[in-house]
Amino acid sequence: MCGLSGEIRFDDGRPDIAAVERMTDRLAPRGPDGRGLWSQGPVALGHRRLKIIGLSESGAQPMADPQGRVVGVFNGCVYNYRELREELRALGHHFLSDSDTEVVLKGYQEWGTACVDRFYGMFAFAIVEQDTGRLILARDRLGVKPLYLTQTPERLRFASSLPALLAGGGVDTSLDPVALHQYFSWHATVAAPRTVLNGVRKLPPATVRVIEPDGTHRDHVYWQPEYTRRPEYAGMSAEDWTDAVLEALRTAVRRRMVADVPVGVLLSGGLDSSLIVALLAEEGQRDLATFSVGFDAEGDEEGDEFRYSDLVARHFDTDHHQLMVPSDRVSRALDGAVAAMSEPMMSHDVVAFHLLSEQVAKEVKVVQSGQGADEVFAGYDWYPAMAGVPRPRAAQAYIDAYFDRPHAGLARILEPGFLPEHDVSGEFVRAHMAIPGAETALDADLRLDTHVLMVDDPVKRVDNMTMDWGLEARVPFLDHELVELAAACPPELKLADGGKGVLKAAGRKVLPREVVDRPKGYFPVPAIKHMAGPVLERVREALTAPEARSRGVLRQEYVAELLAEPNAHRTHRGANTLWQVALLEIWLQTHGIH
Numbered sequence: 243m244c245g246l247s248g249e250i251r252f253d254d255g256r257p258d259i260a261a262v263e264r265m266t267d268r269l270a271p272r273g274p275d276g277r278g279l280w281s282q283g284p285v286a287l288g289h290r291r292l293k294i295i296g297l298s299e300s301g302a303q304p305m306a307d308p309q310g311r312v313v314g315v316f317n318g319c320v321y322n323y324r325e326l327r328e329e330l331r332a333l334g335h336h337f338l339s340d341s342d343t344e345v346v347l348k349g350y351q352e353w354g355t356a357c358v359d360r361f362y363g364m365f366a367f368a369i370v371e372q373d374t375g376r377l378i379l380a381r382d383r384l385g386v387k388p389l390y391l392t393q394t395p396e397r398l399r400f401a402s403s404l405p406a407l408l409a410g411g412g413v414d415t416s417l418d419p420v421a422l423h424q425y426f427s428w429h430a431t432v433a434a435p436r437t438v439l440n441g442v443r444k445l446p447p448a449t450v451r452v453i454e455p456d457g458t459h460r461d462h463v464y465w466q467p468e469y470t471r472r473p474e475y476a477g478m479s480a481e482d483w484t485d486a487v488l489e490a491l492r493t494a495v496r497r498r499m500v501a502d503v504p505v506g507v508l509l510s511g512g513l514d515s516s517l518i519v520a521l522l523a524e525e526g527q528r529d530l531a532t533f534s535v536g537f538d539a540e541g542d543e544e545g546d547e548f549r550y551s552d553l554v555a556r557h558f559d560t561d562h563h564q565l566m567v568p569s570d571r572v573s574r575a576l577d578g579a580v581a582a583m584s585e586p587m588m589s590h591d592v593v594a595f596h597l598l599s600e601q602v603a604k605e606v607k608v609v610q611s612g613q614g615a616d617e618v619f620a621g622y623d624w625y626p627a628m629a630g631v632p633r634p635r636a637a638q639a640y641i642d643a644y645f646d647r648p649h650a651g652l653a654r655i656l657e658p659g660f661l662p663e664h665d666v667s668g669e670f671v672r673a674h675m676a677i678p679g680a681e682t683a684l685d686a687d688l689r690l691d692t693h694v695l696m697v698d699d700p701v702k703r704v705d706n707m708t709m710d711w712g713l714e715a716r717v718p719f720l721d722h723e724l725v726e727l728a729a730a731c732p733p734e735l736k737l738a739d740g741g742k743g744v745l746k747a748a749g750r751k752v753l754p755r756e757v758v759d760r761p762k763g764y765f766p767v768p769a770i771k772h773m774a775g776p777v778l779e780r781v782r783e784a785l786t787a788p789e790a791r792s793r794g795v796l797r798q799e800y801v802a803e804l805l806a807e808p809n810a811h812r813t814h815r816g817a818n819t820l821w822q823v824a825l826l827e828i829w830l831q832t833h834g835i836h
Contacts, residue, residue: 244272244273244289244290244291244292244303244315244316244317244318244402245266245269245270245272245273245289245290245317245401245402245403245406245709246269246287246288246289246290246303246315246316246317246366246367246368246400246401246402247262247265247266247269247287247288247289247315247399247400247401247402247406247410248262248285248286248287248288248315248368248377248399248400248401249261249262249285249286249397249398249399249400249410250284250285250370250377250397250398250453250455251284251285251396251397252284252395252396252397252398252455252456252457253395253396253397254284255284255396255397256281256284257281257284257285257286257397258286258397258410259279259281259286261399261410261411261412262279262281262286262287262288262399262410263279263288264409264410264411265288265399265401265406265407265409265410266279266288266289266290266406267409268401268403268405268406268408268409269288269290269401269402269403269406270290271582271709271710271711271712272290272292272317272402272403272709272710272712273289273290273291273292273712274290274292274712275291275292275293275712276289276290276291276293276299276302276303277289277290277291278291278302278303278304279304280304280306280313282313282370282372283372283375284375284455285370285375285377287304287313287314287315287368287370288304288315289303289304289315291303292607292712292714293502293503293607294319294501294502294503294607294608294714295319295323295340295341295342295500295501295502296339296340296341296342296343296344296502297502297503298339298340300338300339300340300341301339301340301341301343301344303315303316303343305339305341305343305344305347307344307347307348307351309336310347310348310350310351311371311372311373312347312350312351312369312370312371312372313369313370313372314343314346314347314350314367314368314369314370315367315368316342316343316346316365316366316367317365317366317367317387317402318363318364318365318366318367318382318386318387319342319363319364319365319500319501319714319716320342320345320346320361320362320363320365321362321363321497321498321500322360322361322362322363322497323341323342323345323363323500324500326345326349326360326361327344327345330345330348330349330352333352335348335351335352340502342363346361346365346367346369347369349361350369350378355378355380355450355452355462355464356464358380358382358450358464359464359465361382362497362721362722362723363382363497364382364384364386364387364716364717364720365380365381365382365387366379366380366381366382366387366388366389366402366445367379367380368400374455375454375455376452376453376454376455377398377452377453378450378451378452378453379391379400379445379450379451379453380445380449380450380451381445381446381447381448381449382447382448383447383448383464383465383722383725384447384448384614384692384693384696384697384701384717384720384722384725385434385446385447385448385697385698385701385702386701386705386717386720387402387705388402388403388444388584388702388705389401389402389444389445390402390403390404390406390407390437390442390443390444390445390584391407391442391443391444391445392407392410392412392413392414392441392442392443393443394412395457398453398457400445403584403706404437404439404442404584404585404833405581405584405833407442408833408834408835413439413441413442414439414440414441415439415440415441415835415836416439416440416441417438417439417440417660417795418436418437418438418439418440419656419659419660419661419662420436420662420666421436421437421438421439422438422656422660422795422826423649423652423661423662423665423666423667424436424666424667424670425438425586425826426646426647426652426655426656426822427645427646427647427649427652427667427668428644428645428646428667428695428699429588429589429646429699429813429815429817429822430586430587430588430589430699430822430825430826431695431698431699432585432698433670433694433695433697433698434446434447434694434697434698437585438585438586438826439835444698446461446463447693447697448463448464448465448466448693449461449462449463449464450462450464465722466679466693467722467725467726467729467730468679468680468729468730469679469680469681469685469686469688469689469729469730470679470680470681470685470730471681471730471732472730475730480735480744480747481747483731483732483735483744484744484747484748484751485748486727487724487727487728487731487744487745487748488748488751488752490721490723490724490727491517491521491718491719491721491724491748492521492524492525493721493723493724494718494719494721494723494724495518495521495522495525495610495718496521496525497718497721498610498716498718498721499522499525499527501608503606503607503608504531504606504607504608505522505606505608505609505610505716506530506531506532506533506602506605506606506608506609506610507519507522507530507531507532507533507560507609507610507611508532508533508534508598508602508609508610508611508612508715509532509533509534509551509554509555509560509562510534510547510550510551510612511534511547511548511549511550511551511552511553511554511757512547512550512612512760512762513612513615513742513745513746513749513753513757513758514612514613514615514616514719514745515611515612516550516554516749516753516757517612517745517748517749517752517753518610518611518612518718519532519554519555519558519560520554520558520749520752520753521752522610523558523559523560524752529560529561530558530560530561531560531561531563531605531606532551532554532555532560532561532562532563533562533563533564533565533598533601533602533605533609534546534547534548534551534552534555534562534563534564534565534598535564535565535566535567535594535597535598535601536548536564536565536566536567537566537567537568537572537594538567538568546566548564550757550760551564552564553754553756553757554753554754554757557753557754563601563602563605565597565598565601567594567597570775570776571597572593572597572770572776572777573775573776573777573779573780574776575593575596575597576593576770576777576780576828577780577828577832578596578710579592579593579595579596579597579707580825580828580829580832581710581832581833582596582706582707582709582710583706583829584702584706585698585702585829586825586826586828586829586830587699587702587703587706587825588817588821588822588825589699589700589703590770590771590821591703592703592707593770595703595704595707595708596707596710596711599707599708599710599711599713600711602708602711602713603708603711603712603713606713607712607713607714608713608714608715608716609708609713609714609715609716610715610716610717610718611704611715611716611717612717612719613700613701613703613704613715613717613719613720614692614696614700614701614717614719614720615719615742615745616741616742617688617691617692617695617696617700618688618692618719618720618724618725618728619719619728619736619741619742619744619745620684620688620733620736620737620741620742621741621742621745621762622741623741624643624644624815625684625687625688625736625737625741626737626741627639627643628640628643628683628684628687629682629683629684629733629734629737631683631684632683633680633681633682633683633686635683636675636680636682636683636686636687637668637671637672637675637676637686639683640671640675640683640686640687640690641668641671644815645667645668645814646813646814646815646817646822647813647814648665649664649665649667649668654797654800655796655797655800655823656795656796656797657794657795657796657797659794660794660795671690674686674689674690674694675690682733684733684736684737685729685733688729688736689729692725692729701717701720704717731744740762741762746758746759770818770821771818771821772809772818773808773809773818773820773821774808774809778808780828781805781808781820781821781824781828782805784824784827784828784831785801785804785805785823785824785827786805787827787831789830789831789836790827790831792836793827793830793836795826796823796827801823804819804820804823805820808820
């Protein structure tokens with residue numbers, strides 16, 4: 243797990259080494275264990291290293307393979323790198339390190355861009371063919387590892403975070419009205435390739451981009467499971483599906499134990515993270531480090547779920563660490579969390595993850611986390627409403643259930659110059675829902691959530707908050723084989739038992755029943771959900787700042803209305819509208835965007 247950066251010129255010029263150095267240095271929190279730069283001809287690469295696999299200096303990056311005339315930088319982990327290394331050795335390749343980075347380079351030499359089909363893991367990489375000048379960029383199937391791009395006619399720059407690109411300079415920081423429309427429609431999510439900035443784009447998940455020396459490029463989307471009932475699973479009973487899911491999750495958790503350092507678990511006490519602990523214990527892990535966070539209650543809302551995480555920790559005899567965060571610390575930590583965001587993220591648990599990651603990083607360098615299970619196994623409360631919807635009506639049913647507000651509602655928030663004439667977010671959903679390969683309305687919903695929206699909400703949130711402290715987070719519920727299995731699982735089995743039915747059935751085989759049959763919880767941060775005290779003051783400060791007024795994005799009369807009643811305005815699904823509006827402005831100010 244690391245941070246990568248680079249530049250390729252298209253105008254016969256030399257890359258701006260100083261800009262690549264600035265980008266690389268901005269990535270230092272993602273890779274505190276090493277720094278490297280490489281440049282030749284029109285290309286320069288930078289890298290910050292977090293030592294997880296192959297701890298010696300032979301694994302340093304940028305890594306050059308003199309025999310293959312390729313140079314690369316890599317962020318992430320290929321969990322099956324040992325098996326691939328043996329396969330490549332049998333094909334005549336020689337290795338100088340124990341790192342998975344070298345496996346990526348030699349895998350590319352052997353299989354070309356099809357190498358990604360063989361990589362089981364989370365990754366983003368850039369590989370330069372020295373002989374041709376071609377640049378290859380790639381991202382893992384579920385987009386766990388980020389890759390941001392900024393391009394002009396003269397050059398392309400890329401980095402593991404958006405703030406790193408800003409550090410390089412020369413970025414168009416004007417705001418993208420389509421992205422703003424998505425932000426205010428989808429709980430602050432902006433789908434790839436867009437970001438809120440016109441000058442920054444994201445390489446989509448499961449994509450390989452081949453960039454020629456003249457700047458032209460071609461993309462190959464190498465993975466997309468079918469959300470249909472597959473013939474090989476015909477005749478399987480509910481019990482058969484439970485066993486299949488449990489075995490696939492065992493494999494996913496086992497894969498993510500691969501490391502040359504200890505691996506811990508972020509344990510909320512919910513079904514998903516508790517299952518990971520149970521399966522690690524089943525694998526023989528002893529003294530497993532587990533970590534939980536809680537917050538002061540606000541109003542009638544509890545701020546922790548320690549009773550459940552403590553129960554799991556006792557049951558499996560883990561080395562448990564509990565972090566209790568007072569409300570005043572939440573406000574002090576807010577700006578640090580926003581600074582770590584590559585894009586504005588309004589979910590209440592962002593600050594929680596940032597604070598927890600700070601403490602966890604003092605104990606371990608790798609953790610497994612339960613993110614993704616709700617999207618993959620249909621755990622959210624809007625999914626049952628999709629079950630009986632005819633397939634042709636899937637898009638409208640999704641819009642009605644999921645969107646924060648209708649298109650017309652954005653006219654109250656955004657000034658006319660930043661409001662698209664058409665419902666661009668609704669059009670995006672309709673186009674995605676119309677793609678073949680999803681059998682039912684719920685299948686189409688889960689496909690959209692898992693492969694588009696999840697990537698730029700919970701997945702990005704976990705990456706940004708953990709990596710800001712040099713902590714690698716691995717997500718077994720996003721193992722691509724597990725996702726393929728879940729996509730084929732009959733929707734009624736996922737919706738059973740109040741949601742995630744097949745996963746709950748698997749959980750009852752390895753967990754105490756009170757953990758499985760508890761009410762569904764969320765990562766509560768009451769001090770943010772209920773705007774009050776120092777958090778409200780920080781919000782008020784940001785929204786009334788001169789740069790907020792001069793930006794001309796938000797309608798000031800609506801901002802005043804929100805500030806007058808901080809907790810009276812809610813999105814369609816209950817989030818605090820003031821927080822959604824303010825978080826955008828706080829993020830822009832924090833990252834120096836005027």
